Amino acid sequence: MVGSKTLGRQVLTLYLPLAFFLVFLLFPFYWMSIVSLKPTNDLFQLKYNPFWVQKFTFENYLYLFQKTEFPEWVKNTIIVSVVSTIVSLVCSVLIGYALARLRFPGSNFLGVGIFLAYLVPPTLLFLPLSQVIVKLGLYNTYWALILTYPTQLIPFASWLLMGYFRTIPKEIEECAMADGCTRMEALVKIILPLSVPGLLSAGIFCFTLCWNEFLYALIFMSSGAMKTIPVGTVSDLIKADVLFWGSLMASAVLGSFPIAILYSFFVKYYVSGLTAGAVKR
Amino acid sequence: MKGSETFSTTAGAGRRKGGWSLRRLLDRQSSLGIILMLPGALLLIVFMAYPFFLGIWLSLTNSRIGRMGHFIGLRNFVDLLSDSIFHQTARNTLIYAMVTVPFKAMLGLGLAMVLNNRMRFSNPIRAAVMMPWIVPTALSTLGWFMIFDPVFSPISWLLRSLGLITKNINFLGDPRLAISSVCLANIWRGVPFFGITILAGLQAVPHELHEAAAIDGANAWRRFLHITIPSIRGVVLIAGLLSIIWTFADFQLIYVLTKGGPANMTHIFGTYAYQIGLSATDIGQGAAIALYMFPILSVFAILLLIYLRRE
Numbered sequence: 001m002v003g004s005k006t007l008g009r010q011v012l013t014l015y016l017p018l019a020f021f022l023v024f025l026l027f028p029f030y031w032m033s034i035v036s037l038k039p040t041n042d043l044f045q046l047k048y049n050p051f052w053v054q055k056f057t058f059e060n061y062l063y064l065f066q067k068t069e070f071p072e073w074v075k076n077t078i079i080v081s082v083v084s085t086i087v088s089l090v091c092s093v094l095i096g097y098a099l100a101r102l103r104f105p106g107s108n109f110l111g112v113g114i115f116l117a118y119l120v121p122p123t124l125l126f127l128p129l130s131q132v133i134v135k136l137g138l139y140n141t142y143w144a145l146i147l148t149y150p151t152q153l154i155p156f157a158s159w160l161l162m163g164y165f166r167t168i169p170k171e172i173e174e175c176a177m178a179d180g181c182t183r184m185e186a187l188v189k190i191i192l193p194l195s196v197p198g199l200l201s202a203g204i205f206c207f208t209l210c211w212n213e214f215l216y217a218l219i220f221m222s223s224g225a226m227k228t229i230p231v232g233t234v235s236d237l238i239k240a241d242v243l244f245w246g247s248l249m250a251s252a253v254l255g256s257f258p259i260a261i262l263y264s265f266f267v268k269y270y271v272s273g274l275t276a277g278a279v280k281r
Numbered sequence: 282m283k284g285s286e287t288f289s290t291t292a293g294a295g296r297r298k299g300g301w302s303l304r305r306l307l308d309r310q311s312s313l314g315i316i317l318m319l320p321g322a323l324l325l326i327v328f329m330a331y332p333f334f335l336g337i338w339l340s341l342t343n344s345r346i347g348r349m350g351h352f353i354g355l356r357n358f359v360d361l362l363s364d365s366i367f368h369q370t371a372r373n374t375l376i377y378a379m380v381t382v383p384f385k386a387m388l389g390l391g392l393a394m395v396l397n398n399r400m401r402f403s404n405p406i407r408a409a410v411m412m413p414w415i416v417p418t419a420l421s422t423l424g425w426f427m428i429f430d431p432v433f434s435p436i437s438w439l440l441r442s443l444g445l446i447t448k449n450i451n452f453l454g455d456p457r458l459a460i461s462s463v464c465l466a467n468i469w470r471g472v473p474f475f476g477i478t479i480l481a482g483l484q485a486v487p488h489e490l491h492e493a494a495a496i497d498g499a500n501a502w503r504r505f506l507h508i509t510i511p512s513i514r515g516v517v518l519i520a521g522l523l524s525i526i527w528t529f530a531d532f533q534l535i536y537v538l539t540k541g542g543p544a545n546m547t548h549i550f551g552t553y554a555y556q557i558g559l560s561a562t563d564i565g566q567g568a569a570i571a572l573y574m575f576p577i578l579s580v581f582a583i584l585l586l587i588y589l590r591r592e
Contacts, residue, residue, distance in 0.1 A: 014395060014398050014400065017391060017395045018395050018400075018406070021388075021391070021392050021395060021410060021472075022406070022409065022410065024469065024472075025409075025410050025412065025413050025469065025472065025473065026409060026410075026412065027428075028413075028421055028424035028425055028428060028469070029412060029416075029421070029424065031424055031427065031428060031435060032421075032423070032424040032427075035427065043433060050433070050435055050438050051435065087324075090320070091320045091321030091324065092321065094317040094318070094320060094321065095317065095318055095321045095322075097317060098313070098314045098317035098318055102310045102311075102313060102314035102317070103310055103311070103314070104310055104311040104312075104313070104314025104315055105311060105315075107314060110318060110322075112586070114325075115586070116582060116586075117325055117329060119526055119578070119582045119585070120329060120333070121526070121527065121529075121530030121551075121574075121578070122530075122532070123530045123531070123532050123550065123551035123554065123571060123574070124333070124336070124530060124571050124572075124574055124575065124578070125329065125332045125333060125336065125571075126554075126555075126571075127336060127339065127554060127558040127559070127564055127567050127568045127571060128332040128333070128335035128336035128339055128568060129328065129332040130559070131332075131335065131339075131564070132327070132328065132331065132332055132335065147324065147327075147328060148328045150321070150324050151324055151325055151328045151329040154321045154324065154325065155325075158321065183313060208415065211417060212416070212417040212418060212419075214417070214418065214419045214532070214533040214536075215532050215533065215551075218536075219559065229417070229420070230417045230418075230419035230420055230533075231419070233419070233420060233423065234419050234423065234536075234537055245427060245433065248423060248427075249423070249424070249427065251420075252420040252421070252423045252424060255417055255420045256412075256416035256417060256420050256421065259415055259416050259417065260412060260415065260416055263408065263411065263412075263415045264405075264408045267404065267407065267408045267411070
């Protein structure tokens, strides 16, 4: 960037490190993809180069859809992720707005409390939480995940939205309220339309985390047909025999795909959301 | 105190003007603030705060799954102190959380500096290198599960074809190797997070600063040392503290790769609590294992809070 660089130096300082990072960070995905496209028997052919596919096949993917509960897992994951994201977003908009705009007793204390909740890991809670879930009769139902995921999402999403609301000038909603709007109308009609980028960041963050969640889904869903993609893949596709690799990798590829696509489209929003907490505060 | 005073005076004013109507409640800042906090707060109380305290209670009892036990004081915590698997678990967790973070930070810095260059295809490249952090960890870890397989490992195949080894490496089965293998997978997953956070820090530095320093005769190394490092110290610290907290309390990566084995050499607090609390149904003891994380997590959380407050 500074001064002029020769091609040789550019190769050394830019392209070589870049190649290293691309290979290191993407190789596992490449490996998963090619294994999922190979006939199982080819894995055992020692004369074949394992880094390439000799004979393409979709049999692993067909197996997944015809012989396993994979379609159920997809349905479960979508339902839980969508509903949980909506619940989290609604709660976070309200909290974020309250903390950004309103002065009320205990607001400072609640702000710190929400931040600390962001740092509480699921591993600290999962044993007692499993008892709560059973007591409430939510065990092995969608509600077990729909109601517990937001606790992992609301803290960060509220924080992010609070920051976003603060960038919107107060005068805009004050004008609306002077014209006879109530505060809630001003929030819905004025603030939210101006906050679409912030809502997208928060929404993508929530959806990704719901889709990827593992521990709660592993514990709160017992029957095969109620599992989510990550849990179903890990616990139901690994079998005692050695012939499972193809379908296992196919499931891992398909389960990662929606998130990869979503992310590629909204990369800007995701990154701004991710760094908002750490950098911009 | 001051807060509750304002609350009562505004409430009084409301009554004078004609009683409690929903509309008034929603227009008054103090009451509206609390109403807006309610839905989220309710979820956080029922599914986070309450289980936390229930966990403390469980850890003080001899409860098993499906049977509420009775109070036994600190026996669970004391028993763990003389449990050799727990000692191993604590050691593993410290290695897993503390050793991986410097690697993630350094590789992340390297990645950020590469991405900070102007180049073609920078957007797709940025999206691609973020993938390890974005996609479901349990699923990408399955990729590592096969990369570490004693029979099908591509690393073993490569080294064998190069004549460097004669027998396949047993990455996850060898007790001495297993912890390094899981650390490698964890580093792989965490590098993009550091990379993208540090990149945001780098981009906050004005170009002119680098150019001015270059004109004044500072070479690349000195510019790195005196401009780059100071400008990203804050973000690295925050990312580092978050990463320590998350890695310390991890579960899925270990669960998928080794389930804590071989011979408990990769158990961390999360997986050991799962094994004792759910698999062995000793939920009181399991809760105690999980709670041993709490003081350490608190230290890092407080450090983070202090730093953010100061900023």
